[in-house]
Amino acid sequence: MVTIGAVVTTAFLPLLLVLATGFDIARFMTGHRRFVGARLLVIGWLYLVTELIGLLALGLTWVLTGFGLLRGPLTASAFAIQRWWTGTLLRVIATVFQLKLEVEGDEDLAPGPIVVLMRHASIIDNLLPGALISRPTGIRLRYVLKKELLSDPALDVAGNRLPNYFVDRAAGGTTEVDAVGALGSGLGPDEGVLIYPEGTRFTPERRERALERLADRNPELLERGRRLQHVLPPRPGGPLALLDVTPPLDVIIAAHRGLDGFSHIRDIMEGGLVGSTVRVRFERHPHSTIPADRDARVQWLYDRWDDIDSWIARS
Numbered sequence: 001m002v003t004i005g006a007v008v009t010t011a012f013l014p015l016l017l018v019l020a021t022g023f024d025i026a027r028f029m030t031g032h033r034r035f036v037g038a039r040l041l042v043i044g045w046l047y048l049v050t051e052l053i054g055l056l057a058l059g060l061t062w063v064l065t066g067f068g069l070l071r072g073p074l075t076a077s078a079f080a081i082q083r084w085w086t087g088t089l090l091r092v093i094a095t096v097f098q099l100k101l102e103v104e105g106d107e108d109l110a111p112g113p114i115v116v117l118m119r120h121a122s123i124i125d126n127l128l129p130g131a132l133i134s135r136p137t138g139i140r141l142r143y144v145l146k147k148e149l150l151s152d153p154a155l156d157v158a159g160n161r162l163p164n165y166f167v168d169r170a171a172g173g174t175t176e177v178d179a180v181g182a183l184g185s186g187l188g189p190d191e192g193v194l195i196y197p198e199g200t201r202f203t204p205e206r207r208e209r210a211l212e213r214l215a216d217r218n219p220e221l222l223e224r225g226r227r228l229q230h231v232l233p234p235r236p237g238g239p240l241a242l243l244d245v246t247p248p249l250d251v252i253i254a255a256h257r258g259l260d261g262f263s264h265i266r267d268i269m270e271g272g273l274v275g276s277t278v279r280v281r282f283e284r285h286p287h288s289t290i291p292a293d294r295d296a297r298v299q300w301l302y303d304r305w306d307d308i309d310s311w312i313a314r315s
Contacts, residue, residue: 002055002153008046016041024059034271039096046092054085054154058161078161079140085154086130093124096276099258104283108252110137113187114284115242115249117301119231119308120196122259129254130196132280137277142183144195167238169199181241184249193242193249197234197301202260207232224302230260230312234305236298243297248287255308256280257315281311 010018036293061077062068082178094101116129134141147166150156159166165183167176185191200206209231214225225233225273242249258278285304291297 002048002051006045006052009045009048013045016045017218021066027258032271034274036269036271036274037276040268041095042096046207047089050085050088050092051152051154051279054081055157057081058154058157062063074161075163078158079134082158082162083130083135085158086127087135090124090127090131093127094132099273100277101280102277105281105284106132106136109133109282110139110282111189112139112192113184113247113249114139114192115184115239116192116252116254117197117234117304118192118194118254119202120198120200121202121231121256123201125256126258128256128280133192133194133252133254139190139192142187142191142193144180144193146200165222169220177237177241179214180238184242184245187245188245189251192252195238196237197236197305198232199235200232202230203230221298221302224306228309230307230309231305234301236301239301240294240297243287243290249288251285251290253283253285253304253308254280255283255311257312260312279315 020037021035022039023037024032027037058078058081061074061081065071065074065077068074093099101150116133118125118129129141130131131145133139140162142162143157143164145164145166150159150166163183165179167180180195187193207228211225212221214222214233216294221233243251251308256278258276291300
């Protein structure tokens with residue numbers, strides 16, 4: 001499907017651009033002042049092209065490593081391809097949508113081992129860790145991702161070559177939490193784990209459902225959850241499991257603003273992303289500064305999400 005999509009879109013790209021531009025002009029006449037259709041077409045085309053290039057590169061490296069028998073070079077090449085893929089897509093999106101990217105705290109990202117706790121608000125912020133952490137520092141991040149992302153072919157192939165974990169959110173329970181914790185064990189100074197504690201992208205509707213779950217399962221955290229207006233209440237299971245591993249991990253809190261309201265393609269179609277400024281903030285917390293008690297760690301995690309929520313509110 002990716003191959004067919006890339007070939008067909010490339011062959012008919014001039015015609016598709018004319019149609020997309022006509023669509024944008026029609027929207028302009030009805031009050032939509034930003035041309036988004038043509039931008040999304042270009043991004044979709046380049047996504048298919050980079051996806052196809054990634055798959056070809058993954059296939060080539062599989063052959064060159066003895067059909068996968070040389071595990072070290074195979075894994076290293078998959079990390080390199082992943083960094084290229086995420087960095088390229090982020091640059092394409094930033095260029096096409098004329099985004100301005102401002103980053104603070106990136107000087108404290110290295111060394112590892114680290115666990116990155118990242119806010120999740122957009123279909124775009126999945127690209128930030130590879131482009132802003134792994135690419136400049138060389139830290140090999142292991143990702144905790146939802147298994148639904150395996151529908152992306154390049155992510156499926158590369159993701160299963162690398163030490164990632166694809167969570168079955170329907171299953172839940174201690175088995176999934178233990179698997180996340182195991183992902184962080186034995187990390188070296190050039191390694192880390194990334195997890196999205198919210199579990200899914202923020203929307204007001206998902207916030208209400210998250211508060212309902214808190215009321216049912218963790219009523220003692222409900223008031224804290226209600227105070228969060230721009231982020232979802234963090235789910236402590238996975239993050240706390242990663243704080244118990246050996247060697248201990250420093251924590252990087254990764255916050256961003258400027259991508260809010262773009263959790264779906266239909267949100268991007270409204271045009272608010274065009275010309276916006278995306279701010280990313282990293283904060284490093286040494287493991288020695290994190291409470292040892294489990295309940296205190298939960299409160300510490302909520303404190304960090306309170307900070308993110310307040311930071312977003314000030315924008």
